[in-house]
Amino acid sequence: MHTPLAYLRRRLGELPCDDALRAYQQWWETTGRGLSEAVDRAGTxxxxxxNRFGERVDEILMPEGYSTLVQEGYRLGVVGRVIEQNDWQSSFALGYLTSYYDAGLYCPHTVSLATAVSLxxxxxxxxxxxxxSQMLRRDGEAWQGATWMTESGGGSDLGANVKTSAVPDGDTYKLTGEKYxxxxxxAELAVVAARPQGAPEGVRGLALFLVPRYREDGSLNYFIRRIKDKIGTRAVVTGEVDLQESLGYLLGSAEIGIYLILEVLxxxxxxxxxxxxxxxxxAIDEAESFARRRIAFxxxxxxxPLMRTQFARWRATLDAAFALAWEAVRLLAEVSALTPPYTPRYHLFRLITHLAKYWTAEQAVQAAKWCMEVHGGAGVLAEFGVERLLREAMVLPIWEGGSHRQMLDALEVMQRRGAHHLLLExxxxxxxxxELQAWRERLDTYLQQPxxxxxxxxxxxxxxxxxxVGKTLSANDAPATRL
Ligand SMILES: Cc1cc2nc3c(=O)[nH]c(=O)nc-3n(C[C@H](O)[C@H](O)[C@H](O)COP(=O)(O)OP(=O)(O)OC[C@H]3O[C@@H](n4cnc5c(N)ncnc54)[C@H](O)[C@@H]3O)c2cc1C
Structure with missing residues:
Protein backbone atom coordinates (compact mmCIF):
# COMPACT_ATOMS: atom_id res chain seq x y z
CA MET A 1 0.00 0.00 0.00
CA HIS A 2 1.22 3.50 -0.84
CA THR A 3 1.23 5.88 2.08
CA PRO A 4 2.92 9.25 2.45
CA LEU A 5 5.11 7.89 5.24
CA ALA A 6 6.20 4.87 3.20
CA TYR A 7 7.21 7.24 0.41
CA LEU A 8 9.08 9.57 2.79
CA ARG A 9 10.96 6.60 4.24
CA ARG A 10 11.88 5.33 0.80
CA ARG A 11 13.27 8.73 -0.16
CA LEU A 12 14.83 9.86 3.12
CA GLY A 13 15.34 6.76 5.26
CA GLU A 14 14.25 6.89 8.87
CA LEU A 15 13.78 10.42 10.16
CA PRO A 16 14.44 11.70 13.70
CA CYS A 17 10.71 12.22 14.10
CA ASP A 18 9.73 8.76 12.88
CA ASP A 19 7.50 8.03 15.89
CA ALA A 20 5.64 11.30 15.45
CA LEU A 21 5.18 10.67 11.73
CA ARG A 22 3.80 7.21 12.40
CA ALA A 23 1.40 8.58 15.01
CA TYR A 24 0.39 11.43 12.71
CA GLN A 25 -0.38 9.14 9.77
CA GLN A 26 -2.40 6.87 12.04
CA TRP A 27 -4.28 9.91 13.39
CA TRP A 28 -5.09 11.05 9.86
CA GLU A 29 -6.45 7.66 8.92
CA THR A 30 -8.61 7.33 12.02
CA THR A 31 -9.60 10.93 12.81
CA GLY A 32 -8.13 13.58 10.55
CA ARG A 33 -9.61 12.44 7.24
CA GLY A 34 -13.17 12.66 8.59
CA LEU A 35 -12.62 16.09 10.11
CA SER A 36 -11.01 17.36 6.95
CA GLU A 37 -13.88 16.13 4.79
CA ALA A 38 -16.40 17.75 7.14
CA VAL A 39 -14.57 21.09 6.96
CA ASP A 40 -14.45 20.94 3.16
CA ARG A 41 -18.12 20.02 2.91
CA ALA A 42 -19.17 22.78 5.30
CA GLY A 43 -17.81 25.33 2.81
CA THR A 44 -17.02 28.92 3.68
CA ASN A 51 -22.12 39.84 19.58
CA ARG A 52 -25.64 40.25 20.89
CA PHE A 53 -24.57 43.20 23.03
CA GLY A 54 -23.57 45.06 19.88
CA GLU A 55 -19.85 44.72 20.49
CA ARG A 56 -17.48 44.01 17.62
CA VAL A 57 -16.06 40.49 18.09
CA ASP A 58 -15.11 39.19 14.59
CA GLU A 59 -15.50 35.53 15.47
CA ILE A 60 -15.16 32.90 12.78
CA LEU A 61 -17.53 29.98 13.22
CA MET A 62 -15.76 26.84 12.07
CA PRO A 63 -17.23 23.33 11.89
CA GLU A 64 -16.83 21.20 14.99
CA GLY A 65 -13.45 19.52 15.20
CA TYR A 66 -11.58 22.21 13.28
CA SER A 67 -9.44 23.10 16.26
CA THR A 68 -8.41 19.44 16.69
CA LEU A 69 -7.63 19.23 12.99
CA VAL A 70 -5.35 22.24 12.95
CA GLN A 71 -3.73 21.74 16.38
CA GLU A 72 -2.53 18.15 15.84
CA GLY A 73 0.35 19.38 13.68
CA TYR A 74 1.54 21.82 16.38
CA ARG A 75 1.23 19.09 19.01
CA LEU A 76 3.63 16.97 17.00
CA GLY A 77 6.02 19.87 16.49
CA VAL A 78 5.54 21.34 13.02
CA VAL A 79 6.61 24.69 14.52
CA GLY A 80 8.33 23.57 17.73
CA ARG A 81 10.85 21.27 16.10
CA VAL A 82 12.24 24.13 13.99
CA ILE A 83 12.41 26.72 16.76
CA GLU A 84 13.53 24.44 19.60
CA GLN A 85 15.71 21.90 17.79
CA ASN A 86 16.53 23.57 14.48
CA ASP A 87 15.07 20.42 12.93
CA TRP A 88 13.59 21.63 9.65
CA GLN A 89 13.45 18.26 8.00
CA SER A 90 11.02 16.83 10.56
CA SER A 91 8.78 19.86 10.29
CA PHE A 92 8.57 19.54 6.50
CA ALA A 93 8.05 15.77 6.79
CA LEU A 94 5.03 16.48 9.01
CA GLY A 95 3.93 19.02 6.40
CA TYR A 96 4.20 16.35 3.73
CA LEU A 97 1.78 14.16 5.65
CA THR A 98 -0.59 17.06 6.30
CA SER A 99 -0.68 17.99 2.63
CA TYR A 100 -1.20 14.42 1.49
CA TYR A 101 -4.46 14.40 3.43
CA ASP A 102 -5.43 18.08 3.27
CA ALA A 103 -3.26 20.42 1.21
CA GLY A 104 -5.12 23.51 2.46
CA LEU A 105 -4.43 22.68 6.09
CA TYR A 106 -0.71 22.97 5.52
CA CYS A 107 -1.23 26.71 5.02
CA PRO A 108 -2.01 27.46 8.71
CA HIS A 109 1.00 25.40 9.75
CA THR A 110 3.26 27.10 7.23
CA VAL A 111 2.24 30.65 8.05
CA SER A 112 2.50 29.88 11.77
CA LEU A 113 6.00 28.53 11.20
CA ALA A 114 6.97 31.58 9.12
CA THR A 115 5.65 33.89 11.85
CA ALA A 116 7.50 32.00 14.58
CA VAL A 117 10.75 31.97 12.59
CA SER A 118 10.57 35.74 11.95
CA LEU A 119 9.83 36.37 15.61
CA SER A 133 6.34 30.73 24.08
CA GLN A 134 2.62 30.72 23.24
CA MET A 135 3.33 29.58 19.71
CA LEU A 136 5.41 26.66 20.96
CA ARG A 137 2.68 25.15 23.09
CA ARG A 138 1.95 21.50 22.36
CA ASP A 139 -1.16 21.18 24.50
CA GLY A 140 -3.70 21.82 21.74
CA GLU A 141 -3.82 25.55 22.53
CA ALA A 142 -0.87 26.76 20.48
CA TRP A 143 -1.10 30.33 19.28
CA GLN A 144 -0.97 30.58 15.52
CA GLY A 145 0.53 32.98 13.03
CA ALA A 146 -0.28 34.48 9.65
CA THR A 147 1.62 36.38 6.93
CA TRP A 148 -0.17 39.27 5.28
CA MET A 149 1.47 41.24 2.50
CA THR A 150 -1.03 41.47 -0.39
CA GLU A 151 -3.35 44.45 -0.86
CA SER A 152 -6.15 44.95 -3.36
CA GLY A 153 -3.91 46.60 -5.97
CA GLY A 154 -2.05 43.32 -6.45
CA GLY A 155 0.27 40.86 -4.74
CA SER A 156 3.04 40.48 -7.32
CA ASP A 157 4.15 44.11 -7.22
CA LEU A 158 4.31 44.73 -3.49
CA GLY A 159 6.48 47.83 -3.90
CA ALA A 160 3.71 49.64 -5.78
CA ASN A 161 0.73 48.19 -3.97
CA VAL A 162 1.43 48.09 -0.23
CA LYS A 163 -0.30 51.24 1.01
CA THR A 164 -0.51 50.26 4.67
CA SER A 165 1.34 52.87 6.69
CA ALA A 166 3.18 52.48 9.97
CA VAL A 167 3.41 55.56 12.20
CA PRO A 168 5.81 55.43 15.16
CA ASP A 169 4.14 55.50 18.58
CA GLY A 170 6.84 55.30 21.23
CA ASP A 171 8.51 51.87 20.90
CA THR A 172 5.69 50.54 18.76
CA TYR A 173 3.86 51.52 15.57
CA LYS A 174 0.29 52.26 14.54
CA LEU A 175 -0.60 50.47 11.31
CA THR A 176 -3.39 51.70 9.06
CA GLY A 177 -4.47 50.10 5.79
CA GLU A 178 -6.19 47.07 4.38
CA LYS A 179 -4.93 43.59 3.59
CA TYR A 180 -6.87 41.89 0.83
CA ALA A 187 -4.66 33.45 13.96
CA GLU A 188 -3.57 35.17 17.16
CA LEU A 189 -0.58 36.85 15.49
CA ALA A 190 0.31 38.06 12.02
CA VAL A 191 3.42 39.38 10.36
CA VAL A 192 2.38 42.28 8.16
CA ALA A 193 4.12 44.33 5.46
CA ALA A 194 3.74 48.10 5.89
CA ARG A 195 5.56 51.28 4.97
CA PRO A 196 6.97 53.26 7.89
CA GLN A 197 6.23 56.97 7.77
CA GLY A 198 8.85 58.74 5.66
CA ALA A 199 10.24 55.53 4.13
CA PRO A 200 11.06 55.55 0.41
CA GLU A 201 8.66 54.40 -2.32
CA GLY A 202 8.97 50.89 -3.75
CA VAL A 203 9.91 47.64 -2.07
CA ARG A 204 12.91 49.14 -0.31
CA GLY A 205 10.58 51.23 1.85
CA LEU A 206 8.66 48.24 3.22
CA ALA A 207 9.14 46.79 6.68
CA LEU A 208 7.78 43.78 8.56
CA PHE A 209 5.66 44.14 11.69
CA LEU A 210 4.30 41.68 14.21
CA VAL A 211 0.62 42.44 14.78
CA PRO A 212 -1.35 40.65 17.52
CA ARG A 213 -5.03 39.99 17.02
CA TYR A 214 -5.94 41.43 20.42
CA ARG A 215 -4.59 44.40 22.31
CA GLU A 216 -3.49 43.94 25.90
CA ASP A 217 -6.89 45.13 27.16
CA GLY A 218 -8.55 42.31 25.17
CA SER A 219 -10.04 44.55 22.47
CA LEU A 220 -9.62 43.74 18.77
CA ASN A 221 -6.44 45.14 17.28
CA TYR A 222 -7.79 44.92 13.71
CA PHE A 223 -11.07 44.07 12.02
CA ILE A 224 -12.06 41.27 9.69
CA ARG A 225 -14.07 42.79 6.86
CA ARG A 226 -15.24 39.55 5.28
CA ILE A 227 -14.32 35.95 4.56
CA LYS A 228 -13.37 34.94 1.02
CA ASP A 229 -15.60 32.36 -0.63
CA LYS A 230 -13.00 30.00 -2.16
CA ILE A 231 -13.19 26.91 -4.38
CA GLY A 232 -10.95 24.95 -2.01
CA THR A 233 -8.41 25.18 0.84
CA ARG A 234 -11.32 25.48 3.28
CA ALA A 235 -9.17 24.25 6.13
CA VAL A 236 -7.61 27.69 6.04
CA VAL A 237 -9.85 30.70 6.45
CA THR A 238 -8.92 33.56 4.13
CA GLY A 239 -10.34 36.99 4.82
CA GLU A 240 -9.89 40.73 4.34
CA VAL A 241 -8.54 42.80 7.19
CA ASP A 242 -8.84 46.47 8.10
CA LEU A 243 -5.96 47.81 10.13
CA GLN A 244 -7.04 50.95 11.99
CA GLU A 245 -4.14 52.37 13.98
CA SER A 246 -3.42 48.76 14.88
CA LEU A 247 -0.59 48.07 17.29
CA GLY A 248 2.46 46.69 15.47
CA TYR A 249 5.98 45.77 16.58
CA LEU A 250 8.79 46.28 14.10
CA LEU A 251 10.77 43.11 13.38
CA GLY A 252 14.47 43.63 12.65
CA SER A 253 15.20 47.06 11.23
CA ALA A 254 13.14 48.94 8.67
CA GLU A 255 16.13 49.33 6.33
CA ILE A 256 16.23 45.59 5.64
CA GLY A 257 12.47 45.06 5.87
CA ILE A 258 12.03 43.81 2.31
CA TYR A 259 14.54 41.03 2.96
CA LEU A 260 12.56 39.91 6.00
CA ILE A 261 9.40 39.88 3.89
CA LEU A 262 11.15 37.78 1.25
CA GLU A 263 12.46 35.38 3.89
CA VAL A 264 8.86 34.80 4.98
CA LEU A 265 7.77 34.24 1.38
CA ALA A 283 -3.31 11.99 -6.90
CA ILE A 284 -1.21 9.09 -8.19
CA ASP A 285 -2.20 6.86 -5.27
CA GLU A 286 -5.91 7.60 -5.72
CA ALA A 287 -5.64 6.99 -9.45
CA GLU A 288 -3.82 3.73 -8.86
CA SER A 289 -6.28 2.37 -6.31
CA PHE A 290 -9.09 3.05 -8.80
CA ALA A 291 -7.23 1.72 -11.83
CA ARG A 292 -6.41 -1.55 -10.07
CA ARG A 293 -10.11 -2.34 -9.49
CA ARG A 294 -11.92 -0.75 -12.40
CA ILE A 295 -12.31 -3.18 -15.29
CA ALA A 296 -12.46 -2.01 -18.90
CA PHE A 297 -12.15 -4.23 -21.95
CA PRO A 305 -0.44 -0.22 -21.99
CA LEU A 306 -1.44 3.43 -22.37
CA MET A 307 -2.43 3.66 -18.72
CA ARG A 308 0.75 1.87 -17.61
CA THR A 309 2.86 4.41 -19.46
CA GLN A 310 1.03 7.28 -17.80
CA PHE A 311 1.52 5.78 -14.33
CA ALA A 312 5.23 5.25 -14.97
CA ARG A 313 5.57 8.85 -16.14
CA TRP A 314 3.75 10.26 -13.13
CA ARG A 315 5.80 8.15 -10.70
CA ALA A 316 9.00 9.47 -12.32
CA THR A 317 7.65 13.03 -12.09
CA LEU A 318 6.85 12.47 -8.42
CA ASP A 319 10.42 11.38 -7.71
CA ALA A 320 11.87 14.37 -9.55
CA ALA A 321 9.47 16.80 -7.87
CA PHE A 322 10.25 15.35 -4.45
CA ALA A 323 14.00 15.60 -5.01
CA LEU A 324 13.67 19.23 -6.11
CA ALA A 325 11.43 20.21 -3.20
CA TRP A 326 13.57 18.40 -0.66
CA GLU A 327 16.72 20.04 -1.94
CA ALA A 328 14.98 23.36 -1.19
CA VAL A 329 14.23 22.07 2.34
CA ARG A 330 17.84 21.04 2.84
CA LEU A 331 19.17 24.40 1.64
CA LEU A 332 16.63 26.33 3.70
CA ALA A 333 17.85 24.48 6.80
CA GLU A 334 21.39 25.47 5.88
CA VAL A 335 20.78 29.17 5.20
CA SER A 336 17.97 29.87 7.66
CA ALA A 337 20.17 31.70 10.17
CA LEU A 338 21.72 34.01 7.56
CA THR A 339 20.81 37.69 7.54
CA PRO A 340 21.34 40.28 4.78
CA PRO A 341 23.70 40.71 3.02
CA TYR A 342 23.48 37.04 2.11
CA THR A 343 26.13 34.57 0.97
CA PRO A 344 26.17 32.84 -2.46
CA ARG A 345 24.65 29.80 -0.77
CA TYR A 346 21.52 31.85 -0.08
CA HIS A 347 21.28 32.76 -3.77
CA LEU A 348 21.54 29.07 -4.66
CA PHE A 349 18.76 28.40 -2.17
CA ARG A 350 16.64 31.08 -3.82
CA LEU A 351 17.12 29.71 -7.32
CA ILE A 352 16.26 26.15 -6.28
CA THR A 353 13.26 27.41 -4.31
CA HIS A 354 11.86 29.38 -7.27
CA LEU A 355 12.32 26.36 -9.54
CA ALA A 356 10.72 24.08 -6.96
CA LYS A 357 7.77 26.35 -6.20
CA TYR A 358 7.10 26.84 -9.89
CA TRP A 359 7.47 23.28 -11.13
CA THR A 360 5.99 21.26 -8.27
CA ALA A 361 2.84 23.40 -8.17
CA GLU A 362 2.32 23.10 -11.92
CA GLN A 363 2.80 19.32 -11.71
CA ALA A 364 0.38 19.04 -8.79
CA VAL A 365 -2.38 20.72 -10.81
CA GLN A 366 -1.76 18.50 -13.82
CA ALA A 367 -1.63 15.36 -11.66
CA ALA A 368 -4.91 16.24 -9.93
CA LYS A 369 -6.57 16.78 -13.32
CA TRP A 370 -5.17 13.47 -14.62
CA CYS A 371 -6.36 11.67 -11.48
CA MET A 372 -9.89 12.88 -12.24
CA GLU A 373 -9.59 11.65 -15.80
CA VAL A 374 -8.45 8.21 -14.66
CA HIS A 375 -11.63 8.03 -12.56
CA GLY A 376 -13.74 8.86 -15.61
CA GLY A 377 -17.12 10.33 -14.68
CA ALA A 378 -16.66 9.42 -11.01
CA GLY A 379 -13.76 11.86 -10.95
CA VAL A 380 -16.02 14.89 -11.21
CA LEU A 381 -18.53 13.81 -8.56
CA ALA A 382 -18.13 15.61 -5.26
CA GLU A 383 -19.22 12.53 -3.32
CA PHE A 384 -15.94 10.70 -4.04
CA GLY A 385 -13.57 13.48 -3.08
CA VAL A 386 -11.34 13.12 -6.14
CA GLU A 387 -12.39 16.50 -7.52
CA ARG A 388 -11.31 18.04 -4.25
CA LEU A 389 -7.69 17.36 -5.16
CA LEU A 390 -8.00 19.68 -8.13
CA ARG A 391 -9.84 22.33 -6.08
CA GLU A 392 -7.05 22.22 -3.51
CA ALA A 393 -4.30 22.17 -6.13
CA MET A 394 -5.49 25.18 -8.12
CA VAL A 395 -4.16 27.69 -5.63
CA LEU A 396 -0.70 26.15 -5.36
CA PRO A 397 0.70 27.91 -8.46
CA ILE A 398 -0.89 31.23 -7.40
CA TRP A 399 -0.29 32.05 -3.75
CA GLU A 400 3.16 32.76 -2.33
CA GLY A 401 3.90 34.47 -5.64
CA GLY A 402 2.44 33.11 -8.87
CA SER A 403 4.21 30.99 -11.45
CA HIS A 404 5.19 34.05 -13.51
CA ARG A 405 6.75 35.55 -10.39
CA GLN A 406 8.75 32.39 -9.69
CA MET A 407 10.09 32.28 -13.24
CA LEU A 408 10.95 35.99 -13.16
CA ASP A 409 12.61 35.71 -9.75
CA ALA A 410 14.62 32.69 -10.92
CA LEU A 411 15.78 34.80 -13.86
CA GLU A 412 16.64 37.73 -11.60
CA VAL A 413 18.81 35.67 -9.25
CA MET A 414 20.65 34.22 -12.24
CA GLN A 415 21.15 37.63 -13.87
CA ARG A 416 22.17 39.53 -10.73
CA ARG A 417 23.83 36.84 -8.63
CA GLY A 418 25.04 34.32 -11.17
CA ALA A 419 23.01 31.68 -9.32
CA HIS A 420 23.03 29.41 -12.39
CA HIS A 421 26.79 28.96 -11.95
CA LEU A 422 26.21 28.02 -8.31
CA LEU A 423 23.48 25.59 -9.37
CA LEU A 424 25.65 23.87 -11.96
CA GLU A 425 28.55 23.61 -9.49
CA GLU A 435 24.04 17.30 -19.82
CA LEU A 436 25.84 19.62 -17.42
CA GLN A 437 27.90 21.11 -20.24
CA ALA A 438 24.82 21.45 -22.45
CA TRP A 439 23.02 23.37 -19.68
CA ARG A 440 26.06 25.58 -19.07
CA GLU A 441 26.06 26.60 -22.73
CA ARG A 442 22.29 26.97 -22.92
CA LEU A 443 22.12 29.20 -19.85
CA ASP A 444 25.06 31.35 -20.93
CA THR A 445 23.52 31.85 -24.38
CA TYR A 446 20.11 32.57 -22.89
CA LEU A 447 21.45 35.20 -20.53
CA GLN A 448 23.20 37.03 -23.35
CA GLN A 449 19.89 37.92 -25.02
CA PRO A 450 18.39 41.40 -24.57
CA VAL A 469 17.40 19.65 -11.81
CA GLY A 470 14.70 17.48 -10.22
CA LYS A 471 15.56 14.44 -12.33
CA THR A 472 19.28 14.87 -11.75
CA LEU A 473 18.82 15.08 -7.99
CA SER A 474 16.36 12.21 -8.03
CA ALA A 475 18.59 9.89 -10.05
CA ASN A 476 21.38 10.44 -7.62
CA ASP A 477 19.52 11.14 -4.40
CA ALA A 478 22.89 11.99 -2.86
CA PRO A 479 22.18 15.64 -1.92
CA ALA A 480 18.90 14.77 -0.29
CA THR A 481 20.40 11.99 1.83
CA ARG A 482 23.19 14.32 2.96
CA LEU A 483 20.73 15.87 5.40
C1 LIG B 1 -6.64 31.59 -1.38
C2 LIG B 1 -5.59 32.65 -1.33
C3 LIG B 1 -4.99 32.95 -0.14
C4 LIG B 1 -4.01 33.94 -0.06
N1 LIG B 1 -3.45 34.23 1.14
C5 LIG B 1 -2.54 35.25 1.22
C6 LIG B 1 -1.98 35.62 2.48
O1 LIG B 1 -2.28 35.02 3.51
N2 LIG B 1 -1.13 36.64 2.51
C7 LIG B 1 -0.78 37.34 1.39
O2 LIG B 1 0.01 38.26 1.49
N3 LIG B 1 -1.30 37.02 0.19
C8 LIG B 1 -2.16 35.98 0.08
N4 LIG B 1 -2.70 35.65 -1.14
C9 LIG B 1 -2.39 36.47 -2.28
C10 LIG B 1 -1.44 35.84 -3.27
O3 LIG B 1 -0.14 35.82 -2.76
C11 LIG B 1 -1.58 36.62 -4.56
O4 LIG B 1 -2.83 36.27 -5.14
C12 LIG B 1 -0.47 36.41 -5.55
O5 LIG B 1 0.75 36.86 -5.03
C13 LIG B 1 -0.74 37.12 -6.86
O6 LIG B 1 -1.15 38.43 -6.63
P1 LIG B 1 -2.53 38.98 -7.25
O7 LIG B 1 -3.58 37.98 -7.01
O8 LIG B 1 -2.76 40.33 -6.76
O9 LIG B 1 -2.25 39.00 -8.81
P2 LIG B 1 -1.49 40.16 -9.61
O10 LIG B 1 -0.26 40.56 -8.87
O11 LIG B 1 -2.45 41.20 -10.00
O12 LIG B 1 -1.04 39.33 -10.90
C14 LIG B 1 -1.99 38.91 -11.87
C15 LIG B 1 -1.30 37.95 -12.83
O13 LIG B 1 -0.22 38.61 -13.49
C16 LIG B 1 0.97 37.87 -13.32
N5 LIG B 1 2.10 38.79 -13.30
C17 LIG B 1 2.40 39.71 -12.37
N6 LIG B 1 3.53 40.36 -12.70
C18 LIG B 1 3.93 39.86 -13.90
C19 LIG B 1 5.02 40.13 -14.78
N7 LIG B 1 5.96 41.04 -14.47
N8 LIG B 1 5.13 39.40 -15.90
C20 LIG B 1 4.22 38.45 -16.22
N9 LIG B 1 3.17 38.17 -15.43
C21 LIG B 1 3.03 38.87 -14.29
C22 LIG B 1 0.77 37.12 -12.02
O14 LIG B 1 1.63 35.98 -11.92
C23 LIG B 1 -0.69 36.74 -12.14
O15 LIG B 1 -0.82 35.62 -12.96
C24 LIG B 1 -3.65 34.64 -1.23
C25 LIG B 1 -4.25 34.32 -2.45
C26 LIG B 1 -5.21 33.34 -2.51
C27 LIG B 1 -5.85 33.03 -3.84
Missing part, protein backbone atom coordinates in the same frame (compact mmCIF):
# COMPACT_ATOMS: atom_id res chain seq x y z
CA UNK A 45 -17.27 29.54 7.42
CA UNK A 46 -19.35 32.30 8.93
CA UNK A 47 -18.00 35.53 10.25
CA UNK A 48 -19.90 36.79 13.31
CA UNK A 49 -18.84 40.42 13.48
CA UNK A 50 -20.97 41.56 16.43
CA UNK A 120 12.60 34.03 16.76
CA UNK A 121 15.12 35.54 14.37
CA UNK A 122 14.23 39.23 14.44
CA UNK A 123 11.99 39.85 17.46
CA UNK A 124 13.14 41.59 20.64
CA UNK A 125 13.63 39.44 23.78
CA UNK A 126 10.44 40.95 25.24
CA UNK A 127 8.39 40.01 22.18
CA UNK A 128 9.80 36.50 22.14
CA UNK A 129 9.06 36.04 25.80
CA UNK A 130 5.50 37.25 25.34
CA UNK A 131 4.52 35.54 22.09
CA UNK A 132 6.94 32.84 21.01
CA UNK A 181 -5.79 38.26 1.11
CA UNK A 182 -5.34 37.24 4.74
CA UNK A 183 -5.01 33.51 5.07
CA UNK A 184 -5.45 32.05 8.52
CA UNK A 185 -7.29 35.21 9.44
CA UNK A 186 -8.29 33.62 12.76
CA UNK A 266 10.69 31.96 0.57
CA UNK A 267 9.95 29.74 3.57
CA UNK A 268 6.34 29.49 2.43
CA UNK A 269 7.48 28.68 -1.11
CA UNK A 270 9.50 25.73 0.18
CA UNK A 271 6.45 24.52 2.11
CA UNK A 272 4.29 25.04 -0.98
CA UNK A 273 6.69 22.82 -2.92
CA UNK A 274 6.56 20.08 -0.29
CA UNK A 275 2.77 20.34 -0.14
CA UNK A 276 2.50 20.21 -3.94
CA UNK A 277 4.54 17.02 -4.08
CA UNK A 278 2.41 15.41 -1.38
CA UNK A 279 -0.73 16.28 -3.33
CA UNK A 280 0.90 14.87 -6.44
CA UNK A 281 1.57 11.60 -4.60
CA UNK A 282 -2.01 11.49 -3.35
CA UNK A 298 -11.74 -7.32 -19.80
CA UNK A 299 -8.92 -6.26 -17.51
CA UNK A 300 -8.09 -3.68 -14.83
CA UNK A 301 -7.37 -0.23 -16.22
CA UNK A 302 -3.84 -0.34 -14.90
CA UNK A 303 -3.00 -3.27 -17.13
CA UNK A 304 -3.68 -1.35 -20.31
CA UNK A 426 26.15 22.20 -6.92
CA UNK A 427 24.92 19.54 -9.33
CA UNK A 428 28.33 18.72 -10.81
CA UNK A 429 29.01 15.73 -8.50
CA UNK A 430 25.78 14.00 -9.51
CA UNK A 431 24.93 15.30 -12.99
CA UNK A 432 25.71 13.65 -16.31
CA UNK A 433 28.77 15.63 -17.58
CA UNK A 434 27.38 15.98 -21.10
CA UNK A 451 16.53 41.60 -21.18
CA UNK A 452 13.08 41.76 -22.78
CA UNK A 453 13.73 38.61 -24.82
CA UNK A 454 14.97 36.83 -21.68
CA UNK A 455 11.67 37.59 -19.94
CA UNK A 456 9.53 36.80 -22.97
CA UNK A 457 11.06 33.37 -23.53
CA UNK A 458 11.17 32.19 -19.90
CA UNK A 459 8.77 29.36 -20.55
CA UNK A 460 11.23 27.81 -22.94
CA UNK A 461 13.80 27.72 -20.15
CA UNK A 462 12.42 27.40 -16.63
CA UNK A 463 10.17 24.31 -16.92
CA UNK A 464 12.91 22.27 -18.59
CA UNK A 465 15.55 23.55 -16.17
CA UNK A 466 13.41 22.69 -13.15
CA UNK A 467 12.65 19.25 -14.53
CA UNK A 468 16.30 18.55 -15.30
Missing amino acids: PWLRQW HKYGSPVLKERYL FCSHVN NLSRVANSVGSVALLQR GKPLIEH HLAPCADPT PEAQEAELETLIPSLAEW
